[in-house]
Amino acid sequence: MQRRTFLRQSCVACFGLAGAGLLLEGCGSALPLVKLTPVGNTISVPAAVFAAQVMHVIVRSRTLENDILLVKENDTTYKALYLRCTHEGVGLTATDKKIFCSAHGSIFDFNGNVVKEPALRPLKQFKTSTDNTGIIIYLS
Numbered sequence: 001m002q003r004r005t006f007l008r009q010s011c012v013a014c015f016g017l018a019g020a021g022l023l024l025e026g027c028g029s030a031l032p033l034v035k036l037t038p039v040g041n042t043i044s045v046p047a048a049v050f051a052a053q054v055m056h057v058i059v060r061s062r063t064l065e066n067d068i069l070l071v072k073e074n075d076t077t078y079k080a081l082y083l084r085c086t087h088e089g090v091g092l093t094a095t096d097k098k099i100f101c102s103a104h105g106s107i108f109d110f111n112g113n114v115v116k117e118p119a120l121r122p123l124k125q126f127k128t129s130t131d132n133t134g135i136i137i138y139l140s
Contacts, residue, residue, distance in 0.1 A: 031069075031094055033058045038139060045070060047134040056096060056110070058083075059137065068126065068137060069094045071110050080126040080137045081112045087119035099123070 034049050038061055049057050050072050059068040059080075071079040083092040083099065090103040098115070099108040107116035112123035127138040 031056050031058050031096060033060060035060045037061060038063055041138060041140040043068075043137045043139065044133065045135040045137065047130075049134075056094065058094060064139075066091045067094075069099065069110075070128075070135065070137070076130050078128045078130070078135050079111065080128050081108075081110075082124040082126065084124065085119055086114075086121040086123060087117075092123075 032049060032054060034057055036043050045059060055072045057070045059070050066082060066084040069081045069083055085092055085101040085106055087104055087106050090101050092099050092101055104118050106119035108123055109115050112125055129136050
């Protein structure tokens with residue numbers, strides 16, 4: 001085998017492995033998704049969506065450009081993170097392990113803090129409260 005051919009094939013293999021690694025970086029279990037319609041400036045999420053061992057739920061609404069990740073901290077405390085990257089406004093993907101931007105590689109934790117740049121600012125959070133039926137997300 002010629003040296004040039006060997007180098008070319010080696011480079012192609014390295015790039016392939018690097019690309020596969022980037023694809024696998026986003027892997028994690030799929031999160032439950034609930035589609036809801038806001039009433040006024042609030043979205044009411046039924047408590048039943050947080051079945052046994054469920055700690056993260058994606059909330060989708062036609063009135064919002066991006067989804068909301070609802071994170072259960074304990075039985076009465078929830079965090080609502082807007083899944084829009086603070087780097088360039090790209091929609092984010094949430095798994096059971098992390099929140100990531102497939103466009104530029106930013107990674108966020110479940111508190112909305114930046115774990116990996118290029119994003120520099122934390123995610124937008126919505127205020128939440130609980131009542132007898134579930135969790136209320138305040139959109140304003």
